[in-house]
Amino acid sequence: MTEQTSDFELVIRPKYGLFDLNWKELKEYHELLFFLALREIKIRYKQTVMGASWAVLQPLFTMVVFTLIFGGLAQMPSEGIPYALFSYSGLLLWIYFQNALTNAGNSLVGNAPLLSKVYMPRIFIPTAPCLAGLADYGIAMTILAVMMVYYQFVPTAAVLLLPAIVFLTLLLAAGVGYWLSSISVKYRDVQFALPFFIQLLMFVSPVIYPTDILSGNLQWLLSLNPLTGLINAHRAVLLGHVPVDYAGLGISAVITIVIFASGVLYLRRTEKYFADLV
Amino acid sequence: MTSRNNKPIIEVKGLSKEYRIGMDRTYKRFTESFTNAVCHPIRTLRENAQPKDTFWALKDINFEVERGEVLGIIGRNGAGKSTLLKILSRITYPTEGEIVMRGRVGSLLEVGTGFHPELTGRENIYFNGAILGMKKREIEDKFDEIIKFSGVEKFLDTPVKRYSSGMNVRLAFSVAAHLDPEILLVDEVLAVGDAEFQKKCLGKMGEVASEGRTVLFVSHNLEAVRRLCPRGILIESGEIILDGSVEQSLEQYLQEGNSRKTEFILKEIPQDAPAWVRRMRVENDSGVPCSSFPVGRPWRVRLFLNVERSETNLSIGIGISKNGFGVGSTWSKPEEYIHGIYEVVLSCHNISLTPGEYSLTVTISSFGGKSFSLRDIIAININPFADIDFSSHRIGYGIIVNPLNIEKIVRVLEHD
Numbered sequence: 001m002t003e004q005t006s007d008f009e010l011v012i013r014p015k016y017g018l019f020d021l022n023w024k025e026l027k028e029y030h031e032l033l034f035f036l037a038l039r040e041i042k043i044r045y046k047q048t049v050m051g052a053s054w055a056v057l058q059p060l061f062t063m064v065v066f067t068l069i070f071g072g073l074a075q076m077p078s079e080g081i082p083y084a085l086f087s088y089s090g091l092l093l094w095i096y097f098q099n100a101l102t103n104a105g106n107s108l109v110g111n112a113p114l115l116s117k118v119y120m121p122r123i124f125i126p127t128a129p130c131l132a133g134l135a136d137y138g139i140a141m142t143i144l145a146v147m148m149v150y151y152q153f154v155p156t157a158a159v160l161l162l163p164a165i166v167f168l169t170l171l172l173a174a175g176v177g178y179w180l181s182s183i184s185v186k187y188r189d190v191q192f193a194l195p196f197f198i199q200l201l202m203f204v205s206p207v208i209y210p211t212d213i214l215s216g217n218l219q220w221l222l223s224l225n226p227l228t229g230l231i232n233a234h235r236a237v238l239l240g241h242v243p244v245d246y247a248g249l250g251i252s253a254v255i256t257i258v259i260f261a262s263g264v265l266y267l268r269r270t271e272k273y274f275a276d277l278v
Numbered sequence: 279m280t281s282r283n284n285k286p287i288i289e290v291k292g293l294s295k296e297y298r299i300g301m302d303r304t305y306k307r308f309t310e311s312f313t314n315a316v317c318h319p320i321r322t323l324r325e326n327a328q329p330k331d332t333f334w335a336l337k338d339i340n341f342e343v344e345r346g347e348v349l350g351i352i353g354r355n356g357a358g359k360s361t362l363l364k365i366l367s368r369i370t371y372p373t374e375g376e377i378v379m380r381g382r383v384g385s386l387l388e389v390g391t392g393f394h395p396e397l398t399g400r401e402n403i404y405f406n407g408a409i410l411g412m413k414k415r416e417i418e419d420k421f422d423e424i425i426k427f428s429g430v431e432k433f434l435d436t437p438v439k440r441y442s443s444g445m446n447v448r449l450a451f452s453v454a455a456h457l458d459p460e461i462l463l464v465d466e467v468l469a470v471g472d473a474e475f476q477k478k479c480l481g482k483m484g485e486v487a488s489e490g491r492t493v494l495f496v497s498h499n500l501e502a503v504r505r506l507c508p509r510g511i512l513i514e515s516g517e518i519i520l521d522g523s524v525e526q527s528l529e530q531y532l533q534e535g536n537s538r539k540t541e542f543i544l545k546e547i548p549q550d551a552p553a554w555v556r557r558m559r560v561e562n563d564s565g566v567p568c569s570s571f572p573v574g575r576p577w578r579v580r581l582f583l584n585v586e587r588s589e590t591n592l593s594i595g596i597g598i599s600k601n602g603f604g605v606g607s608t609w610s611k612p613e614e615y616i617h618g619i620y621e622v623v624l625s626c627h628n629i630s631l632t633p634g635e636y637s638l639t640v641t642i643s644s645f646g647g648k649s650f651s652l653r654d655i656i657a658i659n660i661n662p663f664a665d666i667d668f669s670s671h672r673i674g675y676g677i678i679v680n681p682l683n684i685e686k687i688v689r690v691l692e693h694d
Contacts, residue, residue: 013376035405035408043396114409273370
């Protein structure tokens with residue numbers, strides 16, 4: 001047997017400092033994060049007839065209904081582009097965010113056996129569904145590509161910003177997910193509040209309406225919702241129909257990073273007691 | 279060898295863990311406006327942080343484990359064994375104290391954690407391995423070994439929800455058994471699977487221990503603890519009662535195990551019995567009340583007897599039964615007792631019982647008169663830790679297990 005004497009020394013004490021995040025440990029376990037995300041992807045559409053096409057059907061049907069109601073009946077303005085394209089390009093990112101946040105928010109309680117039986121960096125549990133959701137996002141993107149060909153839209157060079165925008169959305173979903181999933185370990189109320197919260201959030205995000213139909217004050221208020229800048233920028237870089245609102249995107253990025261960082265701290269601070277509470 | 283190798287691999291200093299009782303209530307209050315918890319998490323947290331009833335699951339635990347030592351942790355349910363392992367494996371945190379561990383820790387607190395019913399056996403091996411702290415490379419290297427040990431090769435690409443519970447457990451244990459940490463924490467994993475698989479698991483555990491790795495082992499399978507661990511720690515109500523050889527710890531544990539009644543006290547005085555038993559207890563051969571005995575260890579019964587009227591031929595009998603089935607009875611010689619109160623000690627060294635639970639019946643009978651009988655009033659336990667005389671004999675079969683003596687061994691023919 002080869003003697004593997006690691007210079008490892010682990011000290012377990014009642015309290016860690018607030019900022020003791022232990023990055024080394026996260027690095028050591030990083031493979032597990034990908035396993036968790038992979039598991040999430042693999043089990044999502046098991047034993048369904050439609051399989052992964054659900055990833056397309058959800059935004060597609062929502063878009064059709066929205067186009068009939070808001071685009072058709074309500075004559076909602078859409079920044080001068082076809083309403084179907086307008087709403088789908090918003091829904092694409094919105095549905096990613098919605099699913100990622102729902103799954104992240106319920107992840108800790110849903111994986112109670114993992115919390116109480118094995119050790120791993122708990123932060124991976126709500127992070128994994130946010131990563132896994134990217135697969136659905138990618139699949140649903142194909143429909144947008146088809147629509148863009150149909151309506152003859154060509155993305156500009158700004159499309160290079162797309163990965164950054166999606167990444168920020170991931171951080172936002174994860175950050176809010178860290179807060180809510182940690183709280184829900186102790187207060188199950190979160191499970192009831194979350195769907196309701198998400199539903200309301202859609203109406204204060206520019207998914208079905210453009211930001212410019214609002215008056216100045218309301219627009220300013222809306223820009224405090226980090227999704228506003230992200231969804232607008234997502235639409236703009238893909239379709240190139242309006243210039244990218246860098247100021248709005250910047251505000252969103254700052255708010256997102258604050259939410260993410262505080263979520264990480266809150267989760268790392270409370271995680272010691274998850275196993276006792278869950 | 280570096281100098282740090284001489285330090286103990288695990289040091290536990292002043293470890294305590296406090297749990298709050300009634301903690302569950304906090305999330306059951308649906309009537310409390312849920313927006314309160316969302317909008318004012320801090321305030322709500324504070325309100326709930328008011329002092330409540332608490333109890334100490336562990337209190338001031340101190341011990342050290344040397345590299346390569348195999349340590350058994352023994353104790354009743356709720357004694358704090360599992361809490362200790364949970365703290366050592368970082369699942370939960372101590373309230374006070376400190377632990378230093380100088381090696382990679384792997385813990386097996388439950389097999390099959392993270393098994394997903396929809397995933398195939400193959401996928402679950404990778405996933406479960408990763409959860410237990412294995413790297414992808416490690417899992418790949420050991421993959422063949424794992425499936426061979428589990429014996430589910432044929433069903434590797436079937437979702438585990440189609441597995442029988444036995445297959446499930448076998449696969450889960452196989453993954454866990456191939457974990458290669460320097461410190462292995464094991465809790466009750468041997469309580470699963472059929473007898474044959476349990477034997478295989480025990481063998482594997484022994485192998486791990488003999489490779490010089492440090493193992494902390496919690497089990498209710500006392501025989502397994504005794505076989506694997508030279509050292510034993512006995513925990514009771516969150517405190518270490520004894521830290522010594524596994525034999526000492528087990529002996530003490532089984533002594534303490536007298537939660538079974540060792541003494542019987544009669545509540546109702548019987549009418550017109552010539553004599554009756556007011557108190558009865560079982561004790562070991564040095565007179566200490568006890569209810570668990572190693573196979574072959576003598577035990578005796580002490581009776582406090584009220585003799586109502588003088589009898590010339592009074593005989594006392596002890597009946598032994600197992601699961602309602604009579605094993606046998608032994609009787610004392612008829613003797614004369616005059617009216618009064620007696621203390622009687624009865625013993626019988628000629629019968630040895632196999633491990634198990636037995637119940638005792640006492641009967642007092644006078645020649646031609648009425649007899650007095652108390653059925654199944656005390657239970658005794660014969661435990662599998664055989665006494666010296668029995669240690670090399672097999673003790674597993676049937677009820678009676680007196681050793682067979684060989685009178686003579688003669689070699690009659692030389693083999694070519």
